[in-house]
Amino acid sequence: MKKIITRAAVVLLLAVFMVPSAKSQEIGIIQATATVISSLSILGSNNLVFGSVTPGINKIVPRTSAGFAGEWSITGTSLAELSLTLTLPTVLNHTSTAATMPINFNSTDAALSDGSGSQTVPNAVIDPNGPSVFRLGLGGLMYVWIGGTVQPTVAQSGGDYASNVTLTIAYTGN
Amino acid sequence: MKYLVVISAFLLLAASCPAQTITLNNDLIFGNVFPGIPMTITKYSVGSAAEFHVAGTSGAEISIQFALPTYMHGSGFNIEMIFFETDCSIDTLASPSQTSPLFDNLNPWTTLVYRLGSAGLTLWLGGTAIPKVVQPPGSYTATIVLTVAYTGA
Numbered sequence: 001m002k003k004i005i006t007r008a009a010v011v012l013l014l015a016v017f018m019v020p021s022a023k024s025q026e027i028g029i030i031q032a033t034a035t036v037i038s039s040l041s042i043l044g045s046n047n048l049v050f051g052s053v054t055p056g057i058n059k060i061v062p063r064t065s066a067g068f069a070g071e072w073s074i075t076g077t078s079l080a081e082l083s084l085t086l087t088l089p090t091v092l093n094h095t096s097t098a099a100t101m102p103i104n105f106n107s108t109d110a111a112l113s114d115g116s117g118s119q120t121v122p123n124a125v126i127d128p129n130g131p132s133v134f135r136l137g138l139g140g141l142m143y144v145w146i147g148g149t150v151q152p153t154v155a156q157s158g159g160d161y162a163s164n165v166t167l168t169i170a171y172t173g174n
Numbered sequence: 175m176k177y178l179v180v181i182s183a184f185l186l187l188a189a190s191c192p193a194q195t196i197t198l199n200n201d202l203i204f205g206n207v208f209p210g211i212p213m214t215i216t217k218y219s220v221g222s223a224a225e226f227h228v229a230g231t232s233g234a235e236i237s238i239q240f241a242l243p244t245y246m247h248g249s250g251f252n253i254e255m256i257f258f259e260t261d262c263s264i265d266t267l268a269s270p271s272q273t274s275p276l277f278d279n280l281n282p283w284t285t286l287v288y289r290l291g292s293a294g295l296t297l298w299l300g301g302t303a304i305p306k307v308v309q310p311p312g313s314y315t316a317t318i319v320l321t322v323a324y325t326g327a
Binding site for chain 1: 201210211310314318
């Protein structure tokens, strides 16, 4: 009987050592992955140039006027959607005195191309006074043009005038 | 002889209690991420959320613990990651549903304890990546480790 008990104890011990395999830890590993697309870059490639203006006579520069309309060149990831917001001045400031000259932008004074259009035949006409959303072209390009109207008074002081026109762009994530 | 019968039964029980196994069904895939724009993958997002399947003894209780990364790395740069306290879900049904799991909004930062169903247990994990505005382009990865163990209960 004692021999049986001893054998049983040995077998029991073996069984106990076998059991931990059912309680052992199991580890699984996966990856979190992401691909960051290229950042945006923007270049102001042409100023909005009114040239010489005559006191009392409004002067318009159309957005289609190459070399005179304001122009920005944007590069980023192909077909990514951008938000575009223009910050527009209401006056141009005399570069050496406190004189100002009113400037106006109407709702069709801006346009853009995704690379498939041109300044004279753009892909879209946009209101420069409000935000816009548009996609970069296949080549990851976008061009934005802006025209405007200056309204010199009859008594407008002579000299040079300037103000900033700012285009802010950002990926929308779409 | 009586002891031998008891021991034999015990051995049979031990043999019928297989170790749990983890199958990795899906990585946590953020895809294309825009600089400066956080991206969230919800746990319900089929094919994008992380998915694990744990198999083992039906009805057995297991503890589940994640080791979660705080960054994804790539080319010497990193992207911050966030796992919220509701980013995990579990389903123990034979036909688990990712979009309507049996146990939802679980905290992946704590040890979870559940019983395996007849077909095991499936876990899903979502997360959020926070790329910087000037985040360098390229591929980023991190490791998520899941450890499971029988509690014995």
